[in-house]
Amino acid sequence: MSVLNYRLIEETITTLRCLERQTLEGVDLELVDNASPNDCVARIREALPHLAVRENRDNSGYAGGVNTILRRALAEGYDHVVVCNNDIEVEPDSVARLVAAAEAREDAGIVGGVEVDHFTGAVRTVGGTGFSMWRLRCTWSRDVAGAGTVTTHDFVQGAMVLFTRRALRAGIAMDERLFLYYEEADLGFQLRRAGLRAYVAHDVRVRHKSDARFLDLRSGYYAQRNRVYLVRKYGRPYHLWWHVAYAMLVELPVKVAVRSVQGHGAYACACVRGFRDGLAGRTGRWEPR
Numbered sequence: 001m002s003v004l005n006y007r008l009i010e011e012t013i014t015t016l017r018c019l020e021r022q023t024l025e026g027v028d029l030e031l032v033d034n035a036s037p038n039d040c041v042a043r044i045r046e047a048l049p050h051l052a053v054r055e056n057r058d059n060s061g062y063a064g065g066v067n068t069i070l071r072r073a074l075a076e077g078y079d080h081v082v083v084c085n086n087d088i089e090v091e092p093d094s095v096a097r098l099v100a101a102a103e104a105r106e107d108a109g110i111v112g113g114v115e116v117d118h119f120t121g122a123v124r125t126v127g128g129t130g131f132s133m134w135r136l137r138c139t140w141s142r143d144v145a146g147a148g149t150v151t152t153h154d155f156v157q158g159a160m161v162l163f164t165r166r167a168l169r170a171g172i173a174m175d176e177r178l179f180l181y182y183e184e185a186d187l188g189f190q191l192r193r194a195g196l197r198a199y200v201a202h203d204v205r206v207r208h209k210s211d212a213r214f215l216d217l218r219s220g221y222y223a224q225r226n227r228v229y230l231v232r233k234y235g236r237p238y239h240l241w242w243h244v245a246y247a248m249l250v251e252l253p254v255k256v257a258v259r260s261v262q263g264h265g266a267y268a269c270a271c272v273r274g275f276r277d278g279l280a281g282r283t284g285r286w287e288p289r
Contacts, residue, residue, distance in 0.1 A: 001019060001022070001027050001028065001029050001030070001081070001082040001084065001095060002029075002030050002031075002032050002069045002073075002081065002082070002083055002084065003015055003016055003019065003029075003030070003031050003032065003084045003085075003086050004032050004034060004062070004065045004066060004069065004083065004084070004085065004086065005031055005032065005033045005034065005036065005040065005041075005044075005086040006033070006034045006035075006036055006059065006065070006086075007036045007037070007038055007040060008040065008086050008087065009038075009040045009043050009044060011086055011087040011209060012031070012040070012044055012086040012087075013044055013047045013048065014089065015084065015085075015086050015087060015088055015089065016029070016031060016044070016048055016051060017048070018088075018089045018090060019084065019090070019095075021092045022092055022093075022094065022095045022096070023092045023093050023096055024093075024095045024096040024099060027095060028052070029051070029052070030051070030052040030053065030054060031044060031048075031051055031052070031053045031054070032053075032054045032055075032056065032065060032068065032069055033053065033054070033055045033056065034056050034059050034060070034061075034062075034064075034065040035055070035056050035057060035058050035059040036059075041053060041055060054068075056068055059285070060176060060179075060285075061176065061178075061179035061180050061284075061285060062158075062174070062179070062180050062183065063174035063175060063176045063177075063178050063179060063180070063183050064174070064176045064179070066083050066173075066174045066183075067173050067174050067176060069081060069083055070083075070163060070168055070172075070173050070174075071173075073163070073168060074165070074168040074169065078165065079164070079165050080098075080099055080102060080162050080163070080164055080165065081162070081163050081168070082095055082098065082160065082161070082162045082163075083158075083160075083161050083163070084159070084160045085158070085159045085160065085208065085210065087118075087208065087209040087210045088118075088159050088160055088206050088207060088208050088209070089118065089207045090113070090160060090204065090205065090206055090207065091204075091205065094113065094160070094204045094205075094206075095162075097113075097201050097203050097204050098111045098112075098113065098160075098162040098201055098204060099162065100201075101150045101199055101201040102162055102164050102199070104150075105150075105197070105199060107195065107196055107197045108164050108166075108167075108196070108197060108199055109163070109164055109166065109167035109170070109172055109191045109194065109196030109197060109198060110155075110156055110161055110162065110163055110164070110167060110172070110187065110191065110196075110198045110199070111156070111161070111162040111164075111198070111199045111200070111201060112127070112156030112157055112158075112160065112161045112162070112198070112199075112200050112201075112204075112206075113160055113200065113201055113202075113203075113204030113205060113206045114126050114144055114200065114202055114204065114205050114206065115157045115159055115206045115208050116205050116206065116207055116208070117207075117208065118207040118208055118209040119209070121207075123142045123144055124142070124157070124208065125140045125141070125142065125157045126140070126141045126142055126143060126144060126151070126153075126200055126202070127140070127141050127151060127152075127153025127154075127155070127156050127157075127198070127200045128140050128141070128153055128154055128155040128156065128157070128184060128185065128188065129141065129153060129154050130154055131154075131182075131185040131188065131189070131230060131234075133231055133234070133235040133236070133239040134239065134242065136227040136228075136230070136231060136243055138155075138182075138184070138185050140157075141153070144202055145202045146202070147202070147203055148202075148203060149202040149203075150199050150200065150201050150202065151199065151200050151202065152197050152198065152199050152200075153188075153198050153199070153200055154185075154188040154191075154192070154198065155184040155185055155187055155188030155191070155198050156184065156198050156199075156200055157184065157206075158183060158184050159206050159208045159210075160204075160206045164196075166196065167191070167194070167196055170194040170196060171190075171194070172187065172190050172191060172194060172196070173190075174186075174187070175233075176284075177229065177283035177284060178222075178226050178229065178283070179222065179283065179284055179285050179286070180218070180222045180226075181219065181222040181223050181226050182222075182223070182226040182227065182229075182230060185230060186230060186233075189230075189233075189234050215259070215264050215267045216267075217266060217267055217270040217288045218270075218286070218288065220267050220268075220270040220271045220274065221270040221271065221273055221274040221277075221286055221288075222274065222286070223271075223274070224270075224271045224272075224274030224275045224278065225274035225275065225277050225278040225282075225283070225286075226274075226278070227243075227278070228240075228243065228274075228275060228278025228279060229278050229283060231243055232278075232281075244279070247275055252271065252272055252275060255268050255271055256268040256269075256271075256272065266288070270288065273286075274286075
């Protein structure tokens with residue numbers, strides 16, 4: 001079980017202490033730091049001196065950080081690997097329930113839980129259905145079923161996800177060209193091609209503290225760019241042409257006009273840059289100027 005960290009300290013320590021209380025026997029817990037620029041690794045080691053810590057030399061984004069975990073898990077022969085964000089809390093039996101759901105289904109590639117808001121308890125997502133090549137949007141369900149229910153979806157939310165060994169052996173991994181955002185949708189396409197499925201164990205509640213920051217430049221850029229990337233990767237040429245026409249004639253002009261009037265011109269420019277880079281095939285990390 002691995003917690004991927006970048007720059008957070010107190011939230012990460014809370015998450016790690018929560019995961020140390022898991023009831024499933026034989027669980028190896030580690031922190032994987034994605035080249036944080038501050039002293040967070042030293043401070044986490046001070047708080048949890050017994051914890052296994054691995055430090056990546058470079059920040060390759062969420063996708064790249066997760067892939068370092070998945071490659072090592074496959075090489076070291078783990079049957080399951082659970083990858084966690086560093087700002088979650090779960091019940092002590094959560095990993096046991098994820099493993100039970102995976103072992104009961106021969107086609108399970110990925111198993112997740114129900115994501116809820118850490119502070120309000122409101123359900124955020126249960127599972128995702130489809131990535132429309134026309135709308136370039138995912139559809140997320142918020143319908144929670146009764147105790148013991150396990151449902152199948154095209155993809156699951158990524159705050160806490162179990163990958164099975166069959167998924168790792170099939171080459172299921174994050175696309176590092178995305179760097180950030182839409183990794184779940186990409187995994188859904190990969191699972192389908194490999195003949196595997198994503199499941200959600202409704203008894204597992206992942207209390208997630210993080211929330212998307214409204215009009216954040218990076219989120220605007222990556223969301224716009226990665227949508228283009230996915231339609232180029234999985235869609236037909238006519239899907240791409242449709243999106244180009246719609247984005248250039250409707251979506252982006254409206255976004256630029258509205259956000260500029262609201263005083264968020266930089267956000268609109270980030271979206272335009274993301275669209276342009278997506279068409280040009282430029283991927284990976286992006287930093288606002």
